[in-house]
Amino acid sequence: MPEISLTTLQGLKQKGEKITMLTCYDATFAHASSQAGVEVLLVGDSLGMVLQGHDSTLPVTNAEMAYHVACVKRGNQGALILADLPFMAYATLEQTFANSAQLMQAGAHMIKVEGAAWLAESIRLLAERGIPVCAHMGLTPQSVNILGGYKVQGRLEAQARQMRADAIALEQAGLTARYWYCMTCLACPSPAVCPSSSGTS
Numbered sequence: 498m499p500e501i502s503l504t505t506l507q508g509l510k511q512k513g514e515k516i517t518m519l520t521c522y523d524a525t526f527a528h529a530s531s532q533a534g535v536e537v538l539l540v541g542d543s544l545g546m547v548l549q550g551h552d553s554t555l556p557v558t559n560a561e562m563a564y565h566v567a568c569v570k571r572g573n574q575g576a577l578i579l580a581d582l583p584f585m586a587y588a589t590l591e592q593t594f595a596n597s598a599q600l601m602q603a604g605a606h607m608i609k610v611e612g613a614a615w616l617a618e619s620i621r622l623l624a625e626r627g628i629p630v631c632a633h634m635g636l637t638p639q640s641v642n643i644l645g646g647y648k649v650q651g652r653l654e655a656q657a658r659q660m661r662a663d664a665i666a667l668e669q670a671g672l673t674a675r676y677w678y679c680m681t682c683l684a685c686p687s688p689a690v691c692p693s694s695s696g697t698s
Contacts (some may be wrong), residue, residue: 501536501577503607503629503673509536518579522548522565524572531574538573540566540605542581557583559596563603570604579631580605593619597628607673609633613663617670624671631674632667634660 509516518537519530522544530538544565545557559582566580580600587593587610597608607629610616620630664675 500575503577506536506577506674521569523568527569527572527576528574531572531576535576538569538576538578539609540569540578540580542583545583555584559583559586559599562586563599566600566603566605573604577606578604579607579609581609581611581633587616587619590619590622594622594626597623601628607631609676613660614666617666620667620670620672624673629673630671631676632664632672633676634664 506516516537517535518539519535520539520541520543521527521530522540527538540562542554542557542562545551545554562580562583566578569578582596586596600608608623609631610619611633613634616632623630
């Protein structure tokens with residue numbers, strides 16, 4: 498499989514072709530997935546629930562994320578590696594930069610953060626320093642205690658309107674890609690608004 502880059506993903510999007518992303522946490526699964534042609538491997542903080550047995554993603558540390566990114570890197574055969582910044586790993590600009598750098602040094606090609614317009618300054622900081630960022634919007638598991646559970650987001654027009662505005666604000670800050678998760682179509686801005694790659698789950 499040829500090396501997949503952000504340019505590759507942007508080319509696929511422009512052609513209207515689908516982009517495949519699978520979550521994986523180890524070298525064996527990374528090797529099998531990338532050999533099969535999966536373009537993006539997501540090293541998710543969901544490992545806290547899938548591998549560690551926690552009831553949420555909140556206990557996962559950045560050091561644990563870096564360990565699994567390095568495992569995936571060793572098995573990867575050309576896919577782009579996207580890595581989650583875990584809970585409270587980007588509470589301040591200093592933490593955001595240091596923890597993102599740790600994941601990039603472990604083998605990530607892009608960082609994923611959960612949130613909304615409040616992330617704009619952090620995204621700008623990372624983009625200016627050569628770190629691509631994917632914004633995870635909609636149902637954000639790290640905010641499960643505020644959301645009151647794992648529920649579809651954007652059902653009400655006011656909430657959907659705010660989510661659209663947040664997405665545009667992050668684009669303007671230098672966002673590379675968007676990841677929509679468990680949100681209604683009401684909340685998605687028009688594709689014409691967004692020059693970056695986008696995904697839906």
